[in-house]
Amino acid sequence: EVQLVESGGGLVKPGGSLRLSCAASGFTFSDYSINWVRQAPGKGLEWVSSISSRSTYIYYADSVKGRFTISRDNAKNSVYLQMNSLRAEDTAVYYCARFTTSSWFDYWGQGTLVTVSS
Amino acid sequence: DIQLTQSPSFLSASVGDRVTVTCRATQGISSYLAWFQQKPGKAPKLLIYAASTLQSGVPSRFSGSGSGTEFTLTISSLQPEDFATYYCQQLNSYPRTFGQGTKVDIK
Numbered sequence: 001e002v003q004l005v006e007s008g009g010g011l012v013k014p015g016g017s018l019r020l021s022c023a024a025s026g027f028t029f030s031d032y033s034i035n036w037v038r039q040a041p042g043k044g045l046e047w048v049s050s051i052s053s054r055s056t057y058i059y060y061a062d063s064v065k066g067r068f069t070i071s072r073d074n075a076k077n078s079v080y081l082q083m084n085s086l087r088a089e090d091t092a093v094y095y096c097a098r099f100t101t102s103s104w105f106d107y108w109g110q111g112t113l114v115t116v117s118s
Numbered sequence: 119d120i121q122l123t124q125s126p127s128f129l130s131a132s133v134g135d136r137v138t139v140t141c142r143a144t145q146g147i148s149s150y151l152a153w154f155q156q157k158p159g160k161a162p163k164l165l166i167y168a169a170s171t172l173q174s175g176v177p178s179r180f181s182g183s184g185s186g187t188e189f190t191l192t193i194s195s196l197q198p199e200d201f202a203t204y205y206c207q208q209l210n211s212y213p214r215t216f217g218q219g220t221k222v223d224i225k
Contacts, residue, residue, distance in 0.1 A: 035214065037162075045154075045162065045205055047214040059212040062119075095161055104152050104209065106173065108161035 002026040009112030020081040022096030038092035124217035130225040141206035150210035
């Protein structure tokens, strides 16, 4: 069974840091790009970042560029999102989702909540 | 960046109704468009990819059409479990933008 499980969310003060993890199982992890998508409370979906299967290609939304860093460890079937200089507007549920050109965003994790507040 | 605009943002419908949601892109994206369904507190669920391909396990009452800049999601006969929010997403280029969402509510 394909599973993506996010962890690492929590309450952090503005300017603080947090590292999210996305642990994958049930598929050949190294064949897939992984994306982070977030959803602020009561708002729509916002794509955040993407990392290709071998970490060759990395992309960020302008809203997080320079503050967030995506990485992956194929030996551990995991992707990470290091979030620095957090702002109130980064408060959201963060989802990871897998992607290939044949599977698109077909599996998502359950999400992890990040709250940035003093 | 490519912007996606969904219309309407909100619609009320009854069980059995035919429902259509439109997604317009600010520039051509060929068929690189997906549709998702999201229910409160849950992760989005992929319904349609490549503009018109039904994801495995998704009921055939859902269909997608379009290419270029205008796309449509149609639910042929709305069922109680279909009341949810629907999003389009373009995968033609980065950033992978989403539409603002269309909430389908019970009339």
